[in-house]
Amino acid sequence: MAAIRLSQRSAAPRWAVPAALLAVMALLSANLFHAQLTDPALARAVLLELKLPRFAATLLAGAALGLAGALLQLSTRNPLAAPSVLGVTSGAQIGLMLSLLLPASLKFIGVPAVFAGALLAALLTFAVAGGWRATPLRLILAGTATSLLLAALASLLLILNEQHIAGLALWSAGSLFQDGWGGIRQTLPWFALAAFGAWHLRQPLAVLGLGDEAAATLGVRIASLRRRVLVIATLLAAVAVSLAGPIAFVGLIAPNLARLAGQWHPRRLVPAAALAGALLLALADAAVQGIGGNGGLPLGVATALVGTPLLIWLVQRQSRLVPPSNDALADTTPARRWPVLLLALLVPLLLFVGLRYGSRPLPAYALFDWLAQIPSAGALLVELRLPRLILALSAGALLALSGCLLQQVVRNPLAGPELMGVSQGAGLAALALVLAWPAAPLPMQWLAAVAGAALVLAVALAVNRRHDYEPVRLALTGIALSALLGALATLLIVSAKVQAAQAVVWLAGSSYGRGLDSAEALLPWLLLALPGQWLARALGFLAFGDDQAKALGVPVARLRLGALSLAALAAAVAVAAVGPVGFVGLAAPHMAGLLVGQNPRWRLACAMLTGAVLTGLADMLGRSLLAPLDIPLGLMTSVLGAPYLLVLLARQRRSRP
Amino acid sequence: MSASPFPLLQADALRVELGGNTIIDSLSVGFDAGRIYALCGPNGCGKSTLLRTLAGLIAPAAGAVRLGEQSLSALSARERAKRLAMLAQSHTTPPGLTVHELVACGRFAHTGFNHSLGSEDRLAIERAIALTGLESLAERDLATLSGGQRQRAWLAMALAQGGEVLLLDEPTTYLDVHHQIDVLATVRRLNEEHGLTVIWVLHDLNQAAAFSDELLLMKSGSLRARGTPQQIMQPALLKDIFDVEMWRLPDSHPPVCLPRYVSQPQEAAWLQSA
Numbered sequence: 001m002a003a004i005r006l007s008q009r010s011a012a013p014r015w016a017v018p019a020a021l022l023a024v025m026a027l028l029s030a031n032l033f034h035a036q037l038t039d040p041a042l043a044r045a046v047l048l049e050l051k052l053p054r055f056a057a058t059l060l061a062g063a064a065l066g067l068a069g070a071l072l073q074l075s076t077r078n079p080l081a082a083p084s085v086l087g088v089t090s091g092a093q094i095g096l097m098l099s100l101l102l103p104a105s106l107k108f109i110g111v112p113a114v115f116a117g118a119l120l121a122a123l124l125t126f127a128v129a130g131g132w133r134a135t136p137l138r139l140i141l142a143g144t145a146t147s148l149l150l151a152a153l154a155s156l157l158l159i160l161n162e163q164h165i166a167g168l169a170l171w172s173a174g175s176l177f178q179d180g181w182g183g184i185r186q187t188l189p190w191f192a193l194a195a196f197g198a199w200h201l202r203q204p205l206a207v208l209g210l211g212d213e214a215a216a217t218l219g220v221r222i223a224s225l226r227r228r229v230l231v232i233a234t235l236l237a238a239v240a241v242s243l244a245g246p247i248a249f250v251g252l253i254a255p256n257l258a259r260l261a262g263q264w265h266p267r268r269l270v271p272a273a274a275l276a277g278a279l280l281l282a283l284a285d286a287a288v289q290g291i292g293g294n295g296g297l298p299l300g301v302a303t304a305l306v307g308t309p310l311l312i313w314l315v316q317r318q319s320r321l322v323p324p325s326n327d328a329l330a331d332t333t334p335a336r337r338w339p340v341l342l343l344a345l346l347v348p349l350l351l352f353v354g355l356r357y358g359s360r361p362l363p364a365y366a367l368f369d370w371l372a373q374i375p376s377a378g379a380l381l382v383e384l385r386l387p388r389l390i391l392a393l394s395a396g397a398l399l400a401l402s403g404c405l406l407q408q409v410v411r412n413p414l415a416g417p418e419l420m421g422v423s424q425g426a427g428l429a430a431l432a433l434v435l436a437w438p439a440a441p442l443p444m445q446w447l448a449a450v451a452g453a454a455l456v457l458a459v460a461l462a463v464n465r466r467h468d469y470e471p472v473r474l475a476l477t478g479i480a481l482s483a484l485l486g487a488l489a490t491l492l493i494v495s496a497k498v499q500a501a502q503a504v505v506w507l508a509g510s511s512y513g514r515g516l517d518s519a520e521a522l523l524p525w526l527l528l529a530l531p532g533q534w535l536a537r538a539l540g541f542l543a544f545g546d547d548q549a550k551a552l553g554v555p556v557a558r559l560r561l562g563a564l565s566l567a568a569l570a571a572a573v574a575v576a577a578v579g580p581v582g583f584v585g586l587a588a589p590h591m592a593g594l595l596v597g598q599n600p601r602w603r604l605a606c607a608m609l610t611g612a613v614l615t616g617l618a619d620m621l622g623r624s625l626l627a628p629l630d631i632p633l634g635l636m637t638s639v640l641g642a643p644y645l646l647v648l649l650a651r652q653r654r655s656r657p
Numbered sequence: 658m659s660a661s662p663f664p665l666l667q668a669d670a671l672r673v674e675l676g677g678n679t680i681i682d683s684l685s686v687g688f689d690a691g692r693i694y695a696l697c698g699p700n701g702c703g704k705s706t707l708l709r710t711l712a713g714l715i716a717p718a719a720g721a722v723r724l725g726e727q728s729l730s731a732l733s734a735r736e737r738a739k740r741l742a743m744l745a746q747s748h749t750t751p752p753g754l755t756v757h758e759l760v761a762c763g764r765f766a767h768t769g770f771n772h773s774l775g776s777e778d779r780l781a782i783e784r785a786i787a788l789t790g791l792e793s794l795a796e797r798d799l800a801t802l803s804g805g806q807r808q809r810a811w812l813a814m815a816l817a818q819g820g821e822v823l824l825l826d827e828p829t830t831y832l833d834v835h836h837q838i839d840v841l842a843t844v845r846r847l848n849e850e851h852g853l854t855v856i857w858v859l860h861d862l863n864q865a866a867a868f869s870d871e872l873l874l875m876k877s878g879s880l881r882a883r884g885t886p887q888q889i890m891q892p893a894l895l896k897d898i899f900d901v902e903m904w905r906l907p908d909s910h911p912p913v914c915l916p917r918y919v920s921q922p923q924e925a926a927w928l929q930s931a
Contacts, residue, residue, distance in 0.1 A: 206751075217738060217739030217815075218738050219765050264753020
């Protein structure tokens, strides 16, 4: 009965997509011919060489992303698959940057180079997740790791080659600016080729929707079909990245929008998703041009601003969004204890090595000088290095604590402060405070961070209460919220004209130039581990399900609230100290689970140590690898942690049939 | 129909391995055109694996499956699907598909990637829908159908393939007894009226005996017995296969065997007290 009602409801607005498309077309054409220039010749030139190419690029990139998303979602039977979620977009970005670094004589490579980068990223994600039959959660986790790794590598490439990082924010946010028809001319043939291929894959994909085995009996060669889909979808993503840079979101949302408008059958879904993608990007670009003119509002920000509310609304409405999946990640890892001991030994070792080595070796007696407060060169070095190390180690541990608790509370391996938007919320609030009140005292900054984190968590949970905090739904909400908040932070930085270097510190997190007062303020918060340990065991009961836990006498609601508050607090203080460092909160609990098994208390202890070691190592390498250049902490944690997580995932898959 | 010199579908010295385990070893069996065969046996005996191998879904480690005079592995996926249809035990039902669209999927082997339905394709779809009595439901969303109706829709999809052989893996699972008989009788009618060759895996021995021409008993990856329902429905033989004491209803036609739920001394004691 419920199924009948729901399917009728979602089938209602079939006209919605075409109607909205018409409206946007009208809006955009008005924008196109809106003459600000009095000179007709100049106006004509602007129209032909700037506005029309930009409009064409918008439609082309949007359609390409919509198509790519639809193809990937259909072929994996997973409504969350999309080029950006699977790491394809970051791969394409790397390919694009490498192709820009090529000597001018090789410039014709263009789309193929982008395509190669994207294809490699997609293959990596799928290989790690376990091939085409990987469950949605595994796929997204592997894709997130690939994506973070490649995005961090891309940022590193920029830092290495530009020496200044002004372009970074613009790069990662994308832009549709077209200088004549060159970009369109270069990408159009590839788009046409890929779209032609996509058009002919519709019916096989419809058959594939019946299940692998049924499709095989009907004469579909599954492996070859999926290979074809991968190549075509990657080519489409490459076209979009070549035109507009890495734009997240459109590929994920467009097909789901098409579904929401009642276009379920692949024959209708594929063209409808292309249409919806073009529409969405056109809307975002209209916002860019309407609000900020060129450069005012980055496209990625606009896409997130338009897309996030849509996505959250969609997550709420979509009754058939979530495929049944039972995907415990580390259920086969045997219980071990020695990794905890090893990691615990690594922490003092890191402290020692971090103090001892650097751009300048530590003189003898430096530590003694510092302790005795004798002014000397050695004491100064300790003064510089020790706070950073302590900050990095403790922030890593606290982020891991937050991620561990979040994952347990919502029973979702994809939860984590950075994926739930908590880190971004804390970062945004602290950033806003610093911008508004540059001389704000440290406690005020921390308070703002905690308030921001709590607010975001409350929104994410309130939005999902109706669906009992369903894992995939919550993950989507979190992805949407973090994108929105990240976009808002970028917007804030752009509009407040913050220096680019400072901006990167805030976007990626850094321990650069923090003093001993910050370190002293952060250290006591490590005591949060004690209530954390207590909660971790109590939360183990939630794995039985709410009803069973209640029947056992567990105060489920209070427990959840307490654990969430603790998680938000831990993430907020860490973010207040070093900025929104990504990846640690998501990955450390998984690494711990893969190392010591699923006993909640051991896992938490191991996760905190893993987080500390990962962040400490990242900080040390970040400041010494490219010295005197300081690589932002958040980039280094991804560069170090993502490959490790990928290896762990791949190894676990192999050990399981 | 069965006058043809060699069987329509034949397996020669088949060995099938799944995940490193040998499921079926040196199994040879032939199926004549125009007859209904039931594969029966305890769980894990390899009957579903045999069915999937016969359908060409699993490549045998040794031996071969022949369809007519051709080796199944020599046929392309679409050539095979034109001649042989199979329905798995459980299905992924994609959301938002109508019955007609589902049945149209059965024509993939004929239309290929273009999927422009010709008059022949439309005819085959209409025929399959008519044969399964789904005319009034053709435009309904699959998700809104009952379990029995949905199973008929899947059957219609397999029929739309237009092949000579239909393989069914437990087609009556999850159905109530009315809809079980509905599906079995529909297939039997198709066999009688259109000469369709059917091989199905059935759990209910009595249904298998009532609706099939021959029964094949499997155990531990090999074929143990084969014959008409009269020959196979023998308590001694069934005890050997299923390790359950059975007794056969006297004068039952088609033969009916029922399990003994209590041992014979218990039965005697129970009779006395009654």
